[in-house]
Amino acid sequence: xxxxxxxxxxxxxxxxxxxxxxxxxxxxxxxxxxxxxxxxxxxxxxxxxxxxxxxxxxxxxxxxxxxxxxxxxxxxxxxxxxxxxxxxxxxxxxxxxxxxxxxxxxxxxxxxxxxxxxxxxxxxxxxxxxxxxxxxxxxxxxxxxxxxxxxxxxxxxxxxxxxxxxxxxxxxxxxxxxxxxxxxxxxxxxxxxxxxxxxxxxxxxxxxxxxxxxxxxxxxxxxxxxxxxxxxxxxxxxxxxxxxxxxxxxxxxxxxxxxxxxxxxxxxxxxxxxxxxxxxxxxxxxxxxxxxxxxxxxxxxxxxxxxx
Numbered sequence: 001x002x003x004x005x006x007x008x009x010x011x012x013x014x015x016x017x018x019x020x021x022x023x024x025x026x027x028x029x030x031x032x033x034x035x036x037x038x039x040x041x042x043x044x045x046x047x048x049x050x051x052x053x054x055x056x057x058x059x060x061x062x063x064x065x066x067x068x069x070x071x072x073x074x075x076x077x078x079x080x081x082x083x084x085x086x087x088x089x090x091x092x093x094x095x096x097x098x099x100x101x102x103x104x105x106x107x108x109x110x111x112x113x114x115x116x117x118x119x120x121x122x123x124x125x126x127x128x129x130x131x132x133x134x135x136x137x138x139x140x141x142x143x144x145x146x147x148x149x150x151x152x153x154x155x156x157x158x159x160x161x162x163x164x165x166x167x168x169x170x171x172x173x174x175x176x177x178x179x180x181x182x183x184x185x186x187x188x189x190x191x192x193x194x195x196x197x198x199x200x201x202x203x204x205x206x207x208x209x210x211x212x213x214x215x216x217x218x219x220x221x222x223x224x225x226x227x228x229x230x231x232x233x234x235x236x237x238x239x240x241x242x243x244x245x246x247x248x249x250x251x252x253x254x255x256x257x258x259x260x261x262x263x264x265x266x267x268x269x270x271x272x273x274x275x276x277x278x279x280x281x282x283x284x285x286x287x288x289x290x291x292x293x294x295x296x297x298x299x300x301x302x303x304x305x306x307x308x
Contacts, residue, residue: 008209009216016071023082025089029097032116039097040090040117041070041078058150059123060085060304061114063141065132065156065287066182066225068217069096073131076293081301088123090114092137094224105224105231107133111140127304129153131289132259136161136234142245152245153300155252156286158260159242160268161235165260172196172258179226184218187211196258197286244273250303251276252296254284 017027026044031037060081064070070089081087091098092110102109114137118126127150130138135157142152158165166178173181173192184190187210234241249272253265262280269278279299284291 007212007216009212013071013216016075019075020071020078020089023078023087025078025082025087030117030120032113032120035102036093036100036113036116037098038090038093038113038117040088042088042121043086057084057086058304059118059126060087061118061123061126061128061141062087062089063114063128063130063134063137064089064092064095065134066229067132071096072217073287074289077129077289077297077300080293080297084301084305086123088118088121088126090117092134094221094228099221105227106233107136107231108140108144108233109231110137111144114141115145124148125150127151127153129155129300130157131155132157132286135159136232139242139245142247142249143243146246149247151304152247152249153252153303154249154268155289155296156254156257156260158264158268159234160240160264160271161232161260162238162240163235164238165264166235169196169259179229182229183222183225184214185222187214190214190218199254199256199283199285199291240267240271242268242271244271245275247275248303249276250300251278252288252299253278253280254286254288254291255280255282256285259286 020041024044025041028042029037029039062074062077064073070091074089078087078089093100093113125148128138128141135154136159138152138154139159142149173196175181180189181193184193187207190210190213251265251269253262255262265278269276281288281292281295289296
């Protein structure tokens with residue numbers, strides 16, 4: 001592997017941290033109970049302040065997907081929304097520096113842990129945006145915290161996951177196990193994931209760069225992350241075990257999503273009920289917030305600031 005000063009991944013990570021800091025966020029870590037520690041980016045506390053919440057702006061929580069830590073997934077949203085919202089960007093448990101001694105591994109446990117974090121930093125009401133795996137967590141937070149959650153954005157997240165959806169995904173990826181796709185251990189596996197996730201092709205990226213990416217961003221907590229995949233309460237059989245939410249829900253999807261195809265979004269909209277709406281961003285795949293950030297951000301902003 002490259003020494004840190006020669007690693008493009010390390011250099012870009014430093015750039016991302018500067019972007020978050022310039023947006024008024026700081027890196028913070030809190031023990032939410034005697035077993036669990038969560039790292040997050042949030043509004044920088046004022047000196048001698050007992051509360052981390054420092055403004056009267058509404059709170060917005062960004063929940064990352066299954067992949068690199070949150071820092072790598074939300075840069076363009078942090079920069080866009082931080083002027084209007086107090087933005088909180090937690091690393092889910094076993095991503096980044098978040099960890100637990102608990103044996104719980106479900107997305108319900110992730111949701112409860114983020115809720116404890118928000119309690120500890122004094123956030124009473126908030127809207128939540130979750131992408132992919134983070135959408136599973138956002139859905140559970142909306143169910144769990146009820147009126148505390150003002151609005152919900154589910155981006156590229158097949159909350160209506162069935163067992164057969166995973167089987168179809170593995171066929172598209174030409175892999176045998178879901179962890180070979182979601183937890184790439186080689187340049188080839190990462191290239192497969194990127195091909196399915198992003199409309200732009202990555203065949204031109206050399207293996208040394210992808211190997212550096214795998215080593216820096218996918219090598220930690222692999223055993224625990226495999227347990228997270230197995231611990232999902234969703235997708236265990238061929239029944240979509242979800243119910244409508246009481247909040248307004250915006251779903252944002254790429255029309256070429258190959259992880260959770262668009263037909264899953266259409267069905268999910270019906271399952272979530274009359275308060276759900278779907279926006280499709282053309283010529284994007286599984287990460288429209290990265291592929292077309294301007295359109296994604298404006299769609300989400302208009303939803304969040306619009307009247308209920």
